[in-house]
Amino acid sequence: MTAANTLAISTWNVNSVRIRLDGIAALVDAHEPDVLCLQETKVVNGSFPLAAFEALGYVHSVINGIKGYNGVAILSRLPFAESGTRDWCGKADGRHAWATLENGVEINNFYVPAGGDVADPAVNDKFAHKLQFLAEMINWFAARSAPANRLVMVGDLNVAPLETDVWSHKALLKVVSHTPVEVELLDALAASHGWIDTARVFTPPEERLYSWWSYRARDWDTADRGRRLDHAWVTPALEGALRSVETLRPARGWDRPSDHVPVTLTLSP
DNA sequence: ATGGTCGGAAGCCGA
Numbered sequence: 001m002t003a004a005n006t007l008a009i010s011t012w013n014v015n016s017v018r019i020r021l022d023g024i025a026a027l028v029d030a031h032e033p034d035v036l037c038l039q040e041t042k043v044v045n046g047s048f049p050l051a052a053f054e055a056l057g058y059v060h061s062v063i064n065g066i067k068g069y070n071g072v073a074i075l076s077r078l079p080f081a082e083s084g085t086r087d088w089c090g091k092a093d094g095r096h097a098w099a100t101l102e103n104g105v106e107i108n109n110f111y112v113p114a115g116g117d118v119a120d121p122a123v124n125d126k127f128a129h130k131l132q133f134l135a136e137m138i139n140w141f142a143a144r145s146a147p148a149n150r151l152v153m154v155g156d157l158n159v160a161p162l163e164t165d166v167w168s169h170k171a172l173l174k175v176v177s178h179t180p181v182e183v184e185l186l187d188a189l190a191a192s193h194g195w196i197d198t199a200r201v202f203t204p205p206e207e208r209l210y211s212w213w214s215y216r217a218r219d220w221d222t223a224d225r226g227r228r229l230d231h232a233w234v235t236p237a238l239e240g241a242l243r244s245v246e247t248l249r250p251a252r253g254w255d256r257p258s259d260h261v262p263v264t265l266t267l268s269p
Numbered sequence: 270a271t272g273g274t275c276g277g278a279a280g281c282c283g284a
Contacts, residue, residue, distance in 0.1 A: 015275070016275090016277075019276070040276090040284085042278095067278055068283090069276085069278080069282085069283060069284085114283075114284055116283085116284095126283090214273080214275095214284095216275085217274090258275095259284080
């Protein structure tokens with residue numbers, strides 16, 4: 001548990017929760033999050049390794065898994081006042097879970113579709129799905145009550161919006177995750193509810209910042225061809241509560257790493 | 270240079 005009156009929330013695309021339990025324990029050692037928001041858990045709810053999380057003190061949970069791919073989960077040391085899951089784009093494909101803590105802070109954990117390889121919705125259904133998913137998020141949050149609500153949104157949003165969120169802006173302009181149409185949708189999502197991109201409060205936009213490096217690189221660290229796909233946003237009501245955002249780059253070099261690293265947001269709500 | 274490597278419902282598919 002972090003110090004009194006602080007709330008630490010880690011988001012991590014683990015690329016299989018069952019194979020990443022050692023890494024999760026290492027993340028807990030490093031950041032001592034109160035709440036863990038995981039994506040790509042890749043396991044049905046009945047086979048989720050809850051006991052491993054309970055042993056680390058995360059006795060409260062909401063999980064939304066499907067067989068073999070996708071899947072999200074929120075594991076918490078703090079109790080929930082409410083929690084649930086939601087389907088998007090008419091698919092029960094394990095991409096959203098939410099939980100409201102007893103202090104009223106609502107945490108939304110998303111796994112936005114990656115979008116496939118071709119950045120054209122007319123020929124690539126996965127890209128069309130991604131754009132529709134982001135559009136639904138915009139409408140959903142815009143229709144909610146005032147941004148005075150204390151909301152957190154974290155997860156693998158699969159979009160790197162800033163030029164410094166990718167290793168080469170020019171080289172990735174036509175690569176899914178950094179195309180203008182995706183970036184415009186993510187910007188519209190942020191604007192729709194006044195969301196604050198918290199990592200960029202602490203790391204200036206001029207500075208490169210990544211959370212994902214491909215498995216396919218021969219030497220991910222030296223090549224450093226990363227992208228910032230994992231995000232932690234808060235509504236303006238929590239702006240004054242922001243304390244830190246840490247991106248755990250060393251996790252990419254751990255044994256059996258995920259291709260994403262954890263991002264931990266600390267608030268004094 | 271259009272490959273490369275992971276993880277799972279495997280021997281392919283999604284990332």
